[in-house]
Amino acid sequence: MTLRGRTLVASGFHAPERGGVEEFRDAVIEIGADGTIAAVRHPGSDGYSVSNDALHLPEGQILLPGFVDLHVHAPQYPQLGSALDVPLEDWLHRHTFPLEARYADLGFAERVYRLLVADLLACGTTTALYFATVHVEATKLLADLCLKAGQRALIGKVAMDHPETCPDYYRDGSAAEAVAGTRAVIDHIRGLPGNDGLVQPVVTPRFIPACSDAALRGLGALAQETGCRVQSHVSESDWEHSHVQARHGCSDAQSLHHFGLMTPGSVFAHGNFLSPPDMELLRSNRSGVAHCPLSNAYFAGAAFPLRAALDRGLRVGLGSDISGGPAGTIWETARMAVAAARMLESGVDPDLPPAQRSAHPGARIDMATAFHLATAGGAAALELPVGSFRPGLQFDAMLIDPTAPQGTLRLWPGQSGALLLERILYGTSRANIARVWVSGRQVA
Amino acid sequence: MTLRGRTLVASGFHAPERGGVEEFRDAVIEIGADGTIAAVRHPGSDGYSVSNDALHLPEGQILLPGFVDLHVHAPQYPQLGSALDVPLEDWLHRHTFPLEARYADLGFAERVYRLLVADLLACGTTTALYFATVHVEATKLLADLCLKAGQRALIGKVAMDHPETCPDYYRDGSAAEAVAGTRAVIDHIRGLPGNDGLVQPVVTPRFIPACSDAALRGLGALAQETGCRVQSHVSESDWEHSHVQARHGCSDAQSLHHFGLMTPGSVFAHGNFLSPPDMELLRSNRSGVAHCPLSNAYFAGAAFPLRAALDRGLRVGLGSDISGGPAGTIWETARMAVAAARMLESGVDPDLPPAQRSAHPGARIDMATAFHLATAGGAAALELPVGSFRPGLQFDAMLIDPTAPQGTLRLWPGQSGALLLERILYGTSRANIARVWVSGRQVA
Numbered sequence: 052m053t054l055r056g057r058t059l060v061a062s063g064f065h066a067p068e069r070g071g072v073e074e075f076r077d078a079v080i081e082i083g084a085d086g087t088i089a090a091v092r093h094p095g096s097d098g099y100s101v102s103n104d105a106l107h108l109p110e111g112q113i114l115l116p117g118f119v120d121l122h123v124h125a126p127q128y129p130q131l132g133s134a135l136d137v138p139l140e141d142w143l144h145r146h147t148f149p150l151e152a153r154y155a156d157l158g159f160a161e162r163v164y165r166l167l168v169a170d171l172l173a174c175g176t177t178t179a180l181y182f183a184t185v186h187v188e189a190t191k192l193l194a195d196l197c198l199k200a201g202q203r204a205l206i207g208k209v210a211m212d213h214p215e216t217c218p219d220y221y222r223d224g225s226a227a228e229a230v231a232g233t234r235a236v237i238d239h240i241r242g243l244p245g246n247d248g249l250v251q252p253v254v255t256p257r258f259i260p261a262c263s264d265a266a267l268r269g270l271g272a273l274a275q276e277t278g279c280r281v282q283s284h285v286s287e288s289d290w291e292h293s294h295v296q297a298r299h300g301c302s303d304a305q306s307l308h309h310f311g312l313m314t315p316g317s318v319f320a321h322g323n324f325l326s327p328p329d330m331e332l333l334r335s336n337r338s339g340v341a342h343c344p345l346s347n348a349y350f351a352g353a354a355f356p357l358r359a360a361l362d363r364g365l366r367v368g369l370g371s372d373i374s375g376g377p378a379g380t381i382w383e384t385a386r387m388a389v390a391a392a393r394m395l396e397s398g399v400d401p402d403l404p405p406a407q408r409s410a411h412p413g414a415r416i417d418m419a420t421a422f423h424l425a426t427a428g429g430a431a432a433l434e435l436p437v438g439s440f441r442p443g444l445q446f447d448a449m450l451i452d453p454t455a456p457q458g459t460l461r462l463w464p465g466q467s468g469a470l471l472l473e474r475i476l477y478g479t480s481r482a483n484i485a486r487v488w489v490s491g492r493q494v495a
Numbered sequence: 496m497t498l499r500g501r502t503l504v505a506s507g508f509h510a511p512e513r514g515g516v517e518e519f520r521d522a523v524i525e526i527g528a529d530g531t532i533a534a535v536r537h538p539g540s541d542g543y544s545v546s547n548d549a550l551h552l553p554e555g556q557i558l559l560p561g562f563v564d565l566h567v568h569a570p571q572y573p574q575l576g577s578a579l580d581v582p583l584e585d586w587l588h589r590h591t592f593p594l595e596a597r598y599a600d601l602g603f604a605e606r607v608y609r610l611l612v613a614d615l616l617a618c619g620t621t622t623a624l625y626f627a628t629v630h631v632e633a634t635k636l637l638a639d640l641c642l643k644a645g646q647r648a649l650i651g652k653v654a655m656d657h658p659e660t661c662p663d664y665y666r667d668g669s670a671a672e673a674v675a676g677t678r679a680v681i682d683h684i685r686g687l688p689g690n691d692g693l694v695q696p697v698v699t700p701r702f703i704p705a706c707s708d709a710a711l712r713g714l715g716a717l718a719q720e721t722g723c724r725v726q727s728h729v730s731e732s733d734w735e736h737s738h739v740q741a742r743h744g745c746s747d748a749q750s751l752h753h754f755g756l757m758t759p760g761s762v763f764a765h766g767n768f769l770s771p772p773d774m775e776l777l778r779s780n781r782s783g784v785a786h787c788p789l790s791n792a793y794f795a796g797a798a799f800p801l802r803a804a805l806d807r808g809l810r811v812g813l814g815s816d817i818s819g820g821p822a823g824t825i826w827e828t829a830r831m832a833v834a835a836a837r838m839l840e841s842g843v844d845p846d847l848p849p850a851q852r853s854a855h856p857g858a859r860i861d862m863a864t865a866f867h868l869a870t871a872g873g874a875a876a877l878e879l880p881v882g883s884f885r886p887g888l889q890f891d892a893m894l895i896d897p898t899a900p901q902g903t904l905r906l907w908p909g910q911s912g913a914l915l916l917e918r919i920l921y922g923t924s925r926a927n928i929a930r931v932w933v934s935g936r937q938v939a
Contacts, residue, residue, distance in 0.1 A: 128905070399797055
């Protein structure tokens with residue numbers, strides 16, 4: 052059922068600001084005809100009243116903002132949760148590139164993408180930042196399917212033309228082809244009938260090692276010309292970090308900036324080895340980081356210094372990193388963000404005395420912070436008007452049913468506030484997600 | 496539907512030995528009237544034939560051994576997934592002990608325990624090793640409920656009498672009371688009508704810091720006298736480890752051994768700071784370790800050196816550690832076991848050069864190993880005849896439905912073998928678990 056033009060009475064949580072989770076009970080939320088939140092009023096505040104035609108969400112169900120997933124490799128969905136014990140080189144060349152190459156087949160692309168978008172929506176991911184493949188047509192198809200399914204999506208054709216790092220069977224034929232293909236996808240998405248900005252194109256150099264300098268230069272110019280956001284990877288692993296140092300004589304972040312790729316609302320995945328000056332460069336350019344703690348455990352070789360990044364004012368949201376991370380949703384990502392921060396804080400080596408085990412005291416984050424990153428934090432990184440229930444934002448939301456028969460959430464009388472939210476975030480699985488809306492339209 | 500006395504045709508996986516996952520297709524499994532697997536025959540092998548009255552499990556559904564959870568604090572279920580960001584001291588004294596004290600109320604105990612046992616069974620945990628509380632009556636009740644629900648359960652009244660570490664409102668009144676209460680629970684469980692060994696009592700000193708020497712001595716003698724297994728914690732944290740060193744002048748493991756508590760089939764939780772001689776002591780005494788990677792991230796301050804322990808021949812299984820770990824099942828535990836081993840291998844500190852980041856090369860395990868630990872490994876630690884589909888073992892199993900509408904598993908044509916098993920282990924959630932059996936009886 053659409054909520055556009057309706058008034059809602061709902062209880063739940065949101066976290067518009069870091070460190071500021073707000074619980075609301077029986078809030079009256081007015082949603083405009085275009086899906087924008089027109090007003091939010093709380094019991095006891097001025098003008099609070101519940102009209103006769105207000106829609107009361109079922110008692111005991113909990114409204115949360117939809118999740119923003121800042122890093123999804125859409126074509127990798129069929130290998131989600133597999134081949135995680137092989138080295139990165141094998142993972143790319145024996146599993147990932149051969150799989151991505153299959154998206155030349157539009158029938159295969161349609162089967163996978165349709166299921167992926169439906170699954171993400173059903174799990175509460177209302178906004179996704181997608182890497183597609185090198186294929187122009189399959190990338191257009193992903194955009195078409197997102198628009199049809201009603202998911203807020205930012206989508207890029209992957210640009211990768213470097214003959215030394217990309218396989219012959221799966222790369223752009225040239226730098227010019229990488230840029231032209233990206234432009235074709237931008238034009239397609241912007242011209243989609245009925246697309247009022249729900250689906251947006253993103254300039255997507257896979258990562259610096261996969262792109263020639265000419266491609267990076269051309270893509271940077273294209274981003275500047277079109278005003279599109281950019282997505283890529285940054286300083287994910289020691290190897291990537293060192294590759295860019297050796298090739299360009301500077302850090303990964305500096306190189307992205309040099310090529311004009313660090314633009315407002317752009318998002319770079321991982322960032323585990325970002326230096327403080329790199330973080331400042333991102334911050335001052337209004338670019339953000341997709342923190343991907345699940346895949347970091349497998350492929351990064353280190354934990355992202357999340358707390359330090361937040362304290363430096365870096366924009367950070369969460370990324371599932373399908374399929375470098377084995378779980379497809381932000382639920383598991385948020386949980387691992389908390390656990391990984393704890394492991395960075397304590398260190399992991401039991402053979403060392405505690406004082407020598409870690410140089411990151413205070414690195415922990417709590418689940419409330421992870422919730423903020425999963426919602427408003429990700430939205431801020433993308434500069435999108437979503438992520439909380441503030442007036443002027445789009446109504447992107449999910450409704451949690453703690454009593455769903457096949458669900459995994461068990462709430463007990465008397466639990467409320469931060470502890471309740473924490474339980475919801477640790478305990479929810481797909482079966483507990485009763486309804487999902489994007490821009491006021493029900494999408495699951 | 497009971498499978499006792501039936502012949503089954505099934506496809507699936509098991510891992511009787513570490514490093515040896517076996518996939519089977521259309522295996523014929525004969526189950527005796529007492530729930531024991533009488534024979535297993537594979538297509539092409541001698542004597543393979545499918546009788547007319549054989550029960551064919553639904554095509555496409557996957558049979559796995561039930562999971563063995565080696566560490567569950569049953570009374571902590573109501574706080575699962577909360578208060579994970581507070582220091583251990585706060586966690587125990589502000590949250591955990593006050594909650595456990597409530598089990599003096601049998602009505603509360605019944606509500607929680609009934610739901611916990613049902614939830615664990617529904618998620619495929621066919622065997623659980625439970626810490627209850629100090630309360631004799633509530634512990635008996637947990638045993639009654641497990642027997643009624645048909646869960647294979649090993650249950651201990653928690654013994655904790657030390658006035659300096661346990662709160663006045665929640666401890667055994669004396670060492671004698673701790674021992675007498677433990678004996679009362681042993682007698683109750685062994686005398687339960689209809690209990691053919693499905694539910695067994697366990698001597699359960701909470702951990703050495705919580706027990707007086709008199710209690711430890713008495714419990715050790717009781718374990719020897721009754722032949723009961725023992726469970727406790729061992730070398731979980733720096734604090735616990737140091738406490739025992741200071742108090743007894745030896746390691747935690749040595750102290751448990753000294754008091755007669757390290758007996759065959761006994762299981763000790765965590766073990767993060769076990770030395771090689773400690774591991775050898777456990778191994779030679781046929782005791783095992785419950786590896787709890789989820790709670791280790793929050794409360795241990797280090798990762799368990801799992802691979803090293805396995806290579807030393809230590810018996811290891813997995814423990815959810817409800818509620819020190821925020822997830823209630825072995826599914827999430829197995830996933831974190833793989834991730835934590837990777838983080839121990841690589842180290843976590845991005846500020847260190849790779850060569851200095853970790854002293855644990857080769858610490859990784861693959862998901863097949865985690866699957867073995869979750870099933871046959873846990874069974875071996877407990878010396879229970881379950882954990883795989885070998886003749887002579889009890890038929891404890893679960894059936895995975897990859898197509899369940901609210902499920903989270905997506906399989907694709909052509910996937911099989913180790914990669915398929917890995918996908919199942921990463922992707923399954925409760926909704927995908929179609930049926931569960933313990934000793935041939937359907938329990939979920």
